[in-house]
Amino acid sequence: MGPLDGIKILDLSLYGPGRYCSMILADLGAEVITVEIPRSTGKMFGMMTSDTEAHYIGLNRNKKSIALNIKKDEGKEIFYQLAKKVDVILETNRPGTLKRRGMDYDTVSKLNPRIVFCSITGYGQTGPYARRPGHDINFVAMSGILGLSGSRNGPPSYIVSPMIADVLGGTNQAVIAIIAALFARDRTGRGQYIDVSSTDGAVFYHWVHAPQFFLDGISPQRAESPTGMDMAWMNIYKAKDDKYFTIGCFEPWLWGNLCKLVGREDLIPKHFGPLEEQQESYQALSEVFATKNREEWLKLLDEADVCVAPVYNFEEMFADPHYRNHKVVVEMKHPKLGKVKMLNTPFKLSDTPAAVRTRPPLWAEHTREVLGELLGYSKRKIDRLLKEEVIE
Amino acid sequence: MGPLDGIKVLDLSRHSPGRYTSMIMADFGAEVITIETPRTGDSPALSFMFTNDTWFRYVGMNCNKKSMAVNLKSAKGRDIVYRLVDKSDVFIEAFRPGAPARLGMDYETLSQRNPRLIYCAITGYGEDSPYVNRGAHDINIVALTGILGATGPKAGPPIHVISPQISDLSANCQAISSILAALYAREKTGKGQLIEVAITDGMLYFNWVMTLRYLLSGDKAERSVLPSGSDQAWLNAYRTSDDKYVALSCLEPPLWQNLCRLVGREDFIPHHFAAIDKQEEMYQELCKIFATKTRDEWLKLFDEADVAGAPVYSIDETVSDPHVVHRGLIVEVDHPKLEKVKLIKSPFRLSDTPVKPRARPPLYGENTEEILKNVAGLKKKEIDQLRKEGVIE
Numbered sequence: 177m178g179p180l181d182g183i184k185i186l187d188l189s190l191y192g193p194g195r196y197c198s199m200i201l202a203d204l205g206a207e208v209i210t211v212e213i214p215r216s217t218g219k220m221f222g223m224m225t226s227d228t229e230a231h232y233i234g235l236n237r238n239k240k241s242i243a244l245n246i247k248k249d250e251g252k253e254i255f256y257q258l259a260k261k262v263d264v265i266l267e268t269n270r271p272g273t274l275k276r277r278g279m280d281y282d283t284v285s286k287l288n289p290r291i292v293f294c295s296i297t298g299y300g301q302t303g304p305y306a307r308r309p310g311h312d313i314n315f316v317a318m319s320g321i322l323g324l325s326g327s328r329n330g331p332p333s334y335i336v337s338p339m340i341a342d343v344l345g346g347t348n349q350a351v352i353a354i355i356a357a358l359f360a361r362d363r364t365g366r367g368q369y370i371d372v373s374s375t376d377g378a379v380f381y382h383w384v385h386a387p388q389f390f391l392d393g394i395s396p397q398r399a400e401s402p403t404g405m406d407m408a409w410m411n412i413y414k415a416k417d418d419k420y421f422t423i424g425c426f427e428p429w430l431w432g433n434l435c436k437l438v439g440r441e442d443l444i445p446k447h448f449g450p451l452e453e454q455q456e457s458y459q460a461l462s463e464v465f466a467t468k469n470r471e472e473w474l475k476l477l478d479e480a481d482v483c484v485a486p487v488y489n490f491e492e493m494f495a496d497p498h499y500r501n502h503k504v505v506v507e508m509k510h511p512k513l514g515k516v517k518m519l520n521t522p523f524k525l526s527d528t529p530a531a532v533r534t535r536p537p538l539w540a541e542h543t544r545e546v547l548g549e550l551l552g553y554s555k556r557k558i559d560r561l562l563k564e565e566v567i568e
Numbered sequence: 569m570g571p572l573d574g575i576k577v578l579d580l581s582r583h584s585p586g587r588y589t590s591m592i593m594a595d596f597g598a599e600v601i602t603i604e605t606p607r608t609g610d611s612p613a614l615s616f617m618f619t620n621d622t623w624f625r626y627v628g629m630n631c632n633k634k635s636m637a638v639n640l641k642s643a644k645g646r647d648i649v650y651r652l653v654d655k656s657d658v659f660i661e662a663f664r665p666g667a668p669a670r671l672g673m674d675y676e677t678l679s680q681r682n683p684r685l686i687y688c689a690i691t692g693y694g695e696d697s698p699y700v701n702r703g704a705h706d707i708n709i710v711a712l713t714g715i716l717g718a719t720g721p722k723a724g725p726p727i728h729v730i731s732p733q734i735s736d737l738s739a740n741c742q743a744i745s746s747i748l749a750a751l752y753a754r755e756k757t758g759k760g761q762l763i764e765v766a767i768t769d770g771m772l773y774f775n776w777v778m779t780l781r782y783l784l785s786g787d788k789a790e791r792s793v794l795p796s797g798s799d800q801a802w803l804n805a806y807r808t809s810d811d812k813y814v815a816l817s818c819l820e821p822p823l824w825q826n827l828c829r830l831v832g833r834e835d836f837i838p839h840h841f842a843a844i845d846k847q848e849e850m851y852q853e854l855c856k857i858f859a860t861k862t863r864d865e866w867l868k869l870f871d872e873a874d875v876a877g878a879p880v881y882s883i884d885e886t887v888s889d890p891h892v893v894h895r896g897l898i899v900e901v902d903h904p905k906l907e908k909v910k911l912i913k914s915p916f917r918l919s920d921t922p923v924k925p926r927a928r929p930p931l932y933g934e935n936t937e938e939i940l941k942n943v944a945g946l947k948k949k950e951i952d953q954l955r956k957e958g959v960i961e
Contacts, residue, residue, distance in 0.1 A: 179749035196776060204749050234780035281919075300917075303894040308871060309823060313803055314878035317815030320886035322805060325729045326720065326797065332805045332813055332880055333727045333797035335719045337778035337789065340734055344774065345915075348741035353916050355748035356596055360571035360921040362755055368920030376915035379897055381732040381740075383588055383912075385883055387628030390898075390910035395884040396731070404720070404727035410707050412716065412726050420726055422716065424705030478702055485708035487726055490782040490789065493714045493772075498697045502769055505783065517783040519776060522769035523746050526675075527761035528753040 178205020179528040183358065186211060186258055187239075189268040192339065193296050193346040193374065195235035198266055200351050202238035203521040203530040209258070210236060212243040212540055214568035227539035228512050237508075237518055238533050240542035243568035246277065251566045257551050259284045263367075264292045264354055271297060271306045281369040291367040292357040296346050300373030312374075315341035319378035324385070328398045345377025400451065401458065408457035409434075409447060412487060415470035420487035423477070430482055437480040438464045508535040540568050570597020571921040575751065578603060578652055579633075580640075580673070581662035582618055585690045585739035585767060587629040590660055592744050594632035595914040595923045598658070601939055602630060603649065604637040604932060606961035621932040622905050631901075631911055631926045634935035637961035640671050645959045651944040653678050653685065657760075658747055662690040665700050675762040685760040686750045688743050694766030704767065706733035713771045718778060718789040720797050727797065735771045742770035793844055794851055801850035802827070802840060805880055806858035813880035814858065814866050823876055830873040831857045901928040933961040 183206040187198040195210070202208040215225050226232060227241075245251040259265060265284060267274060274280040274295075281293040295301060298310035305318075313334055316322045321340060326333030338344070353370045361367055379386070385396050399406045409425040425431040431447045440460060446453040465473060470486055477484035486492070493499065503520055510516040516535065523530040547553040547567070561567045575598040579590035587602070594600040607619050620626060621635075639645040653659060659678060661668055668674040668689070675687040689695075692704025707728055710716045715734075720727030746763040754760060772779060778789045792799045802818040818824040821840060828836045833853065839846045858866065863879055870877035881889065887898055896913060903909040914923040940946040940960070954960045 177753075179753035181753075192777070200745065204745075230781045230784040231777075233784060234776050299891060300895060303891045305891050308878075309820075309874060309876040310878065311803070311817035311819055311876055313798070313805070313815045313817045314876055317805065317813070317878040317880040318886065318889065318891070320881045320883040321729065321732065322815055323813070323880045323882045323885075324731055326727050327724075330721075330724075331796045331807060333720050334803075334805060334815075335715070335729050335734075336792075336798055336803075337718065338715065338734065338738075338771075338775040339777065340729070340732070340737075343776070344732075344734060344737045344741060348738075348745070348774075349915060351745050352592065352741065352748060353918055355745060355752060356571035356916075357918055357921070359748060359752050359755075360569075360918075362752070364569075364920065366920055368918055370919070371917040373895065373915065373917075375891065376895055376897055378732070379886060379892065380912050380915040381588075381737050382883065383584055383628045383732065384625065385731040386887065386912050387624035389883045389887070391622075391624045391627065391906070395882045397882065399730070402724040402727075405707075405730060410705065412707070412711075412728060414725065420711075420717070422707045422711040422728075424703075424707045426705055427703075430703060478699075481701075481703065483703040483705050483708050485702075485704070485712040487711045487717045488714045489717050490714050490779070493712070494782075496712070498693060498699055498712070498768065499772070501697055502694060502766065504769055504772055519773050519779055519783070522742055522766065522773040523749070524764040524766070525746055525750055525753075525761055526763070527757065527759055528750065530749075 177528055178530055179525060180204040180206040183207065183264065184262040185209070185264040185266060186262045187266045189266055189296065191268060192235065193342045194266050194268040196343065197296065197347045197350045199235055199238065201354065203523060203532065205528070205530070208239040209546055210239050210241050212241060214243045214245050214565060216565045216568060217245060225539055227536065233516055233518065233536045236536040239537060240546060241537040241540050242543040242546050243540035245566050246279065248566045250561065252277070252279070254547070254551070255279060256287060259291065260288050261550055263290065263358065264294065266294050266296070266350070268296045270309070271301045285367060289366060290361060292354055292361065292370065293367065294350050294354050294370040294372060296350050296372040296374065298374050300376060301371045312339035312342040315345065315375040315378055318375050320382065321378060324396055324398060326398050326404050327402045328400055329402070332398065333404065341374045341378040344381060346372055346374030349377040406451055406454055408454045408461060411458060413462055413465040415468060415473055416466055417469040419470040421470050421473060422485050422487060424483040433480045434482045437476060437482065440464070506532050510535050511538065543567050569921055570924050571918060572596040572598040575599070575658065576656045577601070577658040577660065578656045579660045581660055581690065583662060584629055584733065584736045585743065586660050586662040588736070588740045589743040591629055591631060591633065592740065592914070593747070595916065597924060600633040601652065601935070602633050602635050604635060606637045606639050606958055608958040608961065619932050621929065627909060627929045630929040632924070633930060634939060635930040635933055636936035636939050637933035639959050640673070642959045644954060644957070646672055648940065648944055648960070649673065650681060652939070654682055655943055656682070656685065657751065658686045658688065660688045660690070660743070664703070665691055665695045679760060683760060684754060684758070686747055686754065686763065687760065688747055688763040688765060690739055690743055690765040690767065692767050694764060694769065697766070706735045709735035709768050709771050712768055713775055714778065714789070715775055718791055720791050721795045722791045722793060723795070726791065735767050738770045738774045739765055739767040794848060799844055799847055801847045801854055804851060806854055808858055808863040808866055809860060810862040812863040814863055815878050815880050817876045823874065826873045827875045830869060830875060899926055901926055903928045904931065936960050
């Protein structure tokens with residue numbers, strides 16, 4: 177059994193931050209029902225409804241899919257009935273939207289006081305930007321991450337994937353808060369409301385640079401160096417075969433190991449030296465590293481106990497024995513795609529393991545099943561609702 | 569009350585993957601004891617990095633916790649930790665694989681003493697990896713997971729994001745979600761369990777967009793043609809007339825239309841998701857347009873036109889932004905050595921079991937005596953003797 181066995185989640189979100197959150201919870205054993213907007217409404221663009229695209233496959237395994245038009249009275253009624261049967265509701269609408277529709281926490285908690293209701297938005301439910309639309313690049317800009325990334329000689333450099341604020345600031349904050357609220361509910365008997373702001377989450381994770389700013393008043397800037405990093409001991413170097421690798425020698429003994437290996441003991445005392453010394457060391461190491469291929473350096477650096485890793489592209493990455501050994505990819509049968517590869521869960525619990533149990537559903541595959549089994553609707557009623565485009 | 573009130577956590581880690589995890593749990597109401605290495609006998613370099621309780625690394629990772637220093641290499645020191653394990657719910661460590669067994673602090677040993685213990689082991693590559701003995705820092709893990717290789721423009725080297733350290737974060741998320749799930753499961757099973765956090769594996773999982781696209785279509789993410797790391801005109805950072813930047817993201821067709829109309833380039837509307845040549849052309853045109861007004865002028869226009877825009881801030885601008893102020897994200901607490909110290913408030917907002925206001929970070933080893941007396945039940949005389957022997961600090 178997974179640790180969240182028996183927990184039921186209704187996910188009203190459409191994008192990654194919500195969908196990935198409910199997938200992590202599904203991997204941990206929760207029963208997740210994703211609520212899609214019927215295609216008949218014409219509101220959805222292709223990317224959102226195709227159940228064979230990477231986004232859909234990647235975000236929906238272990239879940240059930242239903243499509244419900246909540247703008248119709250009966251559709252909303254079905255939502256209320258589902259809300260009474262589930263433990264968690266997750267949504268990512270702009271603040272105020274669900275209140276207008278009578279589907280917000282205040283309304284739902286009267287029907288189901290044990291409900292844990294989580295909203296994920298870019299800027300939170302309150303504040304000057306609560307109504308502003310936004311995506312990851314906006315939140316990482318706001319939280320100072322984008323301004324710090326890249327070289328001063330060029331524009332800020334955006335990290336396209338992973339979406340730091342969405343995934344780490346938003347999704348994970350929601351996962352953590354939801355499980356904490358479920359844990360608390362076992363003791364208080366009550367559900368509660370969770371207001372997740374991806375921007376706030378991203379700010380919270382500046383655990384090095386924000387405290388430094390508070391204590392020393394140093395507002396960090398983009399690097400002088402083209403790699404975005406000014407420290408020789410933590411940087412990206414090019415090998416003879418034009419391949420890159422990284423070293424991260426924060427601990428003085430690791431830096432010592434590196435300098436000894438390349439015969440530059442003179443650099444040891446310059447470990448945390450000023451920018452000029454860092455540039456000298458970077459230059460010196462760049463020249464050394466250009467003399468052998470990446471594979472040779474990896475072997476030598478490993479033997480010398482230096483924190484090293486190759487800069488991989490995806491082909492190289494999945495060929496690496498580490499990933500095969502850890503089975504980070506799972507393959508499942510899929511009715512439209514034949515076989516489909518997915519990322520395995522990295523959550524390793526010895527007694528109640530997380531697992532990929534069921535393939536991604538087809539779009540709205542479980543509407544009938546959920547209405548029939550969970551809400552007890554008759555086949556006739558479901559047929560009528562289908563015809564009236566309340567469900568799909 | 570916080571959601572984790574009454575939960576007791578022992579944290580033996582030194583870096584942020586463990587320390588920030590236990591801090592989040594402390595924010596949630598758990599009672600966290602960090603176990604430090606006594607300064608006696610350690611190298612001066614180690615002391616500087618890990619023992620300076622007024623340094624930003626220490627201050628930033630240890631709020632709401634208690635601090636004690638115990639020498640794990642001494643039998644008496646280990647015995648103290650065992651006594652604390654008997655009274656704890658969660659044990660966090662981030663040693664290299666094999667070290668906990670050598671110290672008698674592995675899951676098998678501790679779970680025999682306390683079968684309800686949730687033991688979280690955080691490592692770079694896990695226990696069963698060809699890189700099991702390799703040290704790892706953030707830059708290595710983002711390299712190995714293909715992220716670094718796809719960040720920055722092709723014209724130069726890969727670009728590393730210096731803050732936040734994203735793999736440390738993904739470790740926090742993986743660790744704390746697993747620990748919470750295990751606590752939840754323990755209510756039903758009555759048993760603790762072992763959680764293995766391999767940071768590399770979590771980072772790969774959280775890099776889902778890029779990785780899944782490759783798994784499904786074989787499309788290998790590459791660094792960008794454009795200088796800004798992103799090859800989409802609708803998803804980019806643009807320089808404004810005051811030499812600042814705005815970040816734009818108009819994934820939804822209505823938002824893209826709003827933007828194109830705002831800047832008078834309705835002709836771009838049908839090319840939203842065009843191939844790179846057209847994206848580059850639109851990027852260059854938008855660069856020219858954005859260079860005609862200041863950042864603040866554009867932000868006002870974006871808001872009025874409903875475009876997803878935001879200023880590219882430096883940290884000082886971030887912490888003084890009206891949003892951050894409104895949400896109360898920065899708090900100030902008293903500190904015995906630093907007088908006042910500013911901290912980032914927990915972003916977790918739970919309505920019924922809210923996270924507590926932040927207590928200041930402890931001084932190094934500040935609570936050793938208190939914990940030994942109250943939790944381990946030692947007498948003053950015994951404590952003094954242990955201190956003399958360098959077992960504790």
